[in-house]
Amino acid sequence: MSEDVNEEVVDEAQVDEPDAGEAMEMAYDCPVSWSREQKVIHVARDRWRHLAHTLLADGWNMCIDLTSVDYLSYSANRNLPTGVAPERFEVVASFISHKRGERLRARTQVPADDTRVDSLYAIYPGTDYLEREVYDLMGIEFTDHPDLSRILMPENWEGHPLRKDYGINAIPVQFKAHEAPETAS
Amino acid sequence: MTVTEENVAEENVTEQSVAQEAAYTDQLHALPRAKAVLRMSEVKAAEMIDQPLDGENDQTMLINMGPAHPSTHGVLRLMLEMDGETIRRSKPIVGYLHTGMEKQGEELTYLQGCTNTTRMDYAAPLFNELVFSMATEELIGIEVPERATWIRMLMCEMNRISSHLLFMATNGMDLGAVSMMIYGWREREQVLRFFQKVTGLRMNHNYIRPGGVAADLPDGWRDDVRFLLDMLPHRLDEYDILMTGQPIWRDRLQGVGVISQAEAIALSVTGPILRSTGVAWDLRRDMPYLAYDDVDFDVVVGSYGDAFDRYAIRLAEIRESMRIVGQILDKMPEGDYRVQDAKVTPPPRARIDESMEALIHHFKIFTEGFKVPEGEVYVSVESPRGELGCYIVSDGGPKPYRMHIRGPSFVNLQSMPHMLADAFLADGVAIISSVDPILGEVDR
Numbered sequence: 253m254s255e256d257v258n259e260e261v262v263d264e265a266q267v268d269e270p271d272a273g274e275a276m277e278m279a280y281d282c283p284v285s286w287s288r289e290q291k292v293i294h295v296a297r298d299r300w301r302h303l304a305h306t307l308l309a310d311g312w313n314m315c316i317d318l319t320s321v322d323y324l325s326y327s328a329n330r331n332l333p334t335g336v337a338p339e340r341f342e343v344v345a346s347f348i349s350h351k352r353g354e355r356l357r358a359r360t361q362v363p364a365d366d367t368r369v370d371s372l373y374a375i376y377p378g379t380d381y382l383e384r385e386v387y388d389l390m391g392i393e394f395t396d397h398p399d400l401s402r403i404l405m406p407e408n409w410e411g412h413p414l415r416k417d418y419g420i421n422a423i424p425v426q427f428k429a430h431e432a433p434e435t436a437s
Numbered sequence: 438m439t440v441t442e443e444n445v446a447e448e449n450v451t452e453q454s455v456a457q458e459a460a461y462t463d464q465l466h467a468l469p470r471a472k473a474v475l476r477m478s479e480v481k482a483a484e485m486i487d488q489p490l491d492g493e494n495d496q497t498m499l500i501n502m503g504p505a506h507p508s509t510h511g512v513l514r515l516m517l518e519m520d521g522e523t524i525r526r527s528k529p530i531v532g533y534l535h536t537g538m539e540k541q542g543e544e545l546t547y548l549q550g551c552t553n554t555t556r557m558d559y560a561a562p563l564f565n566e567l568v569f570s571m572a573t574e575e576l577i578g579i580e581v582p583e584r585a586t587w588i589r590m591l592m593c594e595m596n597r598i599s600s601h602l603l604f605m606a607t608n609g610m611d612l613g614a615v616s617m618m619i620y621g622w623r624e625r626e627q628v629l630r631f632f633q634k635v636t637g638l639r640m641n642h643n644y645i646r647p648g649g650v651a652a653d654l655p656d657g658w659r660d661d662v663r664f665l666l667d668m669l670p671h672r673l674d675e676y677d678i679l680m681t682g683q684p685i686w687r688d689r690l691q692g693v694g695v696i697s698q699a700e701a702i703a704l705s706v707t708g709p710i711l712r713s714t715g716v717a718w719d720l721r722r723d724m725p726y727l728a729y730d731d732v733d734f735d736v737v738v739g740s741y742g743d744a745f746d747r748y749a750i751r752l753a754e755i756r757e758s759m760r761i762v763g764q765i766l767d768k769m770p771e772g773d774y775r776v777q778d779a780k781v782t783p784p785p786r787a788r789i790d791e792s793m794e795a796l797i798h799h800f801k802i803f804t805e806g807f808k809v810p811e812g813e814v815y816v817s818v819e820s821p822r823g824e825l826g827c828y829i830v831s832d833g834g835p836k837p838y839r840m841h842i843r844g845p846s847f848v849n850l851q852s853m854p855h856m857l858a859d860a861f862l863a864d865g866v867a868i869i870s871s872v873d874p875i876l877g878e879v880d881r
Contacts, residue, residue: 288575288814308463314705317815317826317843328811328832344828346815346843350702350716353723357815375463377471378705381851389539399476404532404880407479413540414839 276333280306282358283333292357294336300343300360301370308375312347312356315376318383319344320362320390324416340364341392345372345379362392371397389414467699473858475518475526482516497525504533508611508866511876515853515869522861527854531847534880542840546806547573547647548781550837554827555641557842558878560603563589563596564820565842565878566645571726572816572827573647576809579781583728584772585649590727591662591765592635592644593818594758598669599628600821601751601758604873605676608748611870612689614680624672631661648782649775662766666759673755681749690745694856694868697742704852708823708845709754710872713739713746720819732764744871751873754821781807806835822846822873844878 277284280303282293295303304315321342323330330338339361347356362369371394372379383394384403391412394400402409411418465471485499503514512533518526542553550573554565567589574581581589602625609617629639634655636642644651680686696706698714711718719736721729737753739746775782783802784795811833817826823845830839849872856868 287812288578290814292813305463313702316705316707316817316824317828317841319828319841319843321813321830321839326830326832326838331812344813346826346828350718350723355724355815374465376705377465377468377703378848378851380474381847382705385847399474401478402532404535406532413537 280310283335285331285333287331287357290355290357292331292359294333295358295360297360297362297369300358301372301375303358304345304372304375307347307356307358311351312349314348314350315345315372315379315382316348316355317344317346318372318379318386320386320392320414322390322414322416324364336361341367341390343369343386343392367392368395369393370395371400373397388412391415464699464703467697467703468855470700470855470858473526474854475516475528477516477528479516479530496520502865504530509869510607510874513850513869513874513876513879515865517857517862517865519862522863524857524860524862524865527857527865529850529853531850531876531879534876536880538881539840539842542837544836546835547809547837548802548806550840551646552641552643554840554842555643556877557844557881558820558822558825558846558875559640560875561596561600561821562641563592563645564818564825566643567593568816568818568820568825568827568842569829569840570645570647571818572814572829573809575814575816576812576829576831577647577781577807578810579648579776579778581649581776582773583770584653585774585776586727587765587769588650588654588774589645590729590732591654591762591769592632592650593727594761594765595628595631595662595665597758597821598665598755598762599625599632601755602628604751604821605755608870608873609680611866612686614686617676617679620672620675620679624669627665627668631658631665634658634661646775648778649773653774659766662762666763666766669755669759673752676752681752687745689864689867690743690748690871692741692743692745693864694744694747694860694871695742696852696856700855701742701852704855705848706823706852708819708821708849709747709750710849710852711823712737712750714742715740720817720824724817726816726818731768732761734758734761744867747871747873751821808833808835809837817843820845822875822878823849842878842881844881846874846876846878847881850874850879 279293282295285292285294321344322340323342324340332338341362343360343362345358360369369392371383381403383397384401386392387394387400388402388405389412482499498519500517500519502517503509504512514530516528516530517524538553538557542550545553550569551566554569555562557565602621606618606621609621632642633639636644696714698716701711701714715738717736717738722736734757737750737757739750783799788795789799809831811831813830815826815828817824825845826843828841829837832838853872857865860868
């Protein structure tokens with residue numbers, strides 16, 4: 253896996269830390285941003301699984317949600333802390349701690365030319381279907397997932413519908429076992 | 438038990454991932470039945486048909502159940518690996534109701550968004566509207582008036598009652614208590630009649646909207662609520678006689694579909710299934726939203742994590758919801774039913790007749806929608822099935838840039854293969870029923 257971009261992200265984050273001083277809030281060695289009073293940590297893609305390990309050990313006992321966003325046509329401010337380079341895709345996971353009664357959100361940047369992220373299945377098995385859904389609809393591949401297959405779309409579907417460049421209103425209805433959509437029109 | 442299609446197969450179906458799984462640690466080790474998750478593509482399963490019969494080496498059989506099976510609650514399909522009457526491994530196959538609602542959500546304005554989300558969990562539509570509205574309000578940074586908050590709470594608790602009544606009906610029918618089907622439906626219908634009076638519709642109300650609710654409660658709503666609160670306790674007592682205390686009912690449910698606390702947490706299970714394992718986790722109490730701080734209710738937990746606990750918890754939750762509704766009757770404040778913020782609220786009907794500006798404003802809000810400041814937010818509520826979450830990314834426009842719904846049914850479905858492991862197929866029906874999945878929400 254070519255991790256050049258992400259290593260840069262990590263390095264920059266570490267370099268920036270002393271410069272930013274008190275302005276840069278950190279949690280679990282990751283820069284923190286706040287969105288509507290919700291805490292969001294931004295982790296480099298190659299430390300995604302490592303972060304999950306740390307979070308589980310620190311009492312975040314449930315990964316409640318995992319989803320993804322395609323920022324292809326997003327023009328507004330993405331609210332990324334300094335040092336985090338924006339990429340096209342983003343995987344977002346929400347964690348919950350039953351003991352503390354708190355939530356935490358983690359975002360990681362995924363470049364368009366290498367859409368691979370480590371699977372959290374081994375650490376939080378509850379992400380099984382959620383990762384399959386993200387793979388199905390957004391085309392992000394989770395390495396080491398035990399069964400990375402489509403879940404909502406038919407198995408032989410082509411394309412990932414939630415991507416912003418996926419044409420809508422232009423696809424003839426496909427049914428399972430109907431291989432030739434062209435003849436339908 | 439009707440099996441729609443039978444595939445005869447050999448034993449050695451997909452073992453490849455099992456060795457891999459053994460190397461993993463962390464929460465995965467809390468899943469002793471992880472091997473019960475069947476991971477086989479439909480193509481592979483279809484190839485199995487051509488496998489020759491092989492005498493004594495034939496030990497298990499692949500059977501397809503659903504999606505048109507009456508006990509699979511809509512269009513859930515299960516691929517079951519059977520060893521005689523016993524389920525060894527299973528794979529829920531979903532997606533038959535997938536209509537791209539998250540994609541659709543990016544094309545609808547925030548005001549239209551509720552018409553979309555309300556169709557996800559069609560047994561508890563008001564919760565879907567609520568979570569979408571709360572996420573939108575969080576992004577805009579508006580606070581809804583007190584009365585709107587309490588109306589939302591009233592409607593949601595009534596919806597929880599109707600949703601659990603639906604569960605009572607279907608759970609009873611699945612297990613052969615066919616009269617329960619009629620009883621549960623009858624009581625649910627009474628609640629839906631109340632919804633019809635308030636919102637105009639029995640389902641898919643589009644009643645809770647960003648900024649408040651669509652209309653104030655109609656005259657005489659207190660009488661209607663009191664009528665339900667008077668009627669239901671007696672009917673619930675009948676359920677107790679018909680089901681809870683019955684030895685046959687208990688035999689069918691007790692010790693069936695057991696899931697441990699560690700398994701439930703590892704699988705991100707929420708709602709009555711999580712509470713049946715003894716985890717007292719209810720967002721209404723632990724992360725209060727609306728005005729749940731101001732009402733008294735108990736979080737009902739089980740101790741065995743079996744299908745009976747899940748049934749009993751839902752029955753008890755109906756009673757708890759009635760308790761909350763009773764308190765809402767006393768505490769319902771006066772005031773506005775929607776926020777008077779010209780940004781999100783259309784002008785009142787009377788103003789449109791006399792003011793050109795009001796007419797334009799009204800037109801703009803319903804055609805262009807209102808702009809929502811950029812940002813991202815995750816908001817969640819306790820739906821009858823567990824944590825219902827909504828993640829919205831806004832780019833400052835009138836439509837969500839990305840709208841994701843975390844459906845509790847979808848995530849809870851992961852626990853099904855673990856519960857079905859080494860259960861009889863007949864118990865499988867009880868287990869599917871006790872998970873109470875709503876496929877509209879699973880597939881979205």
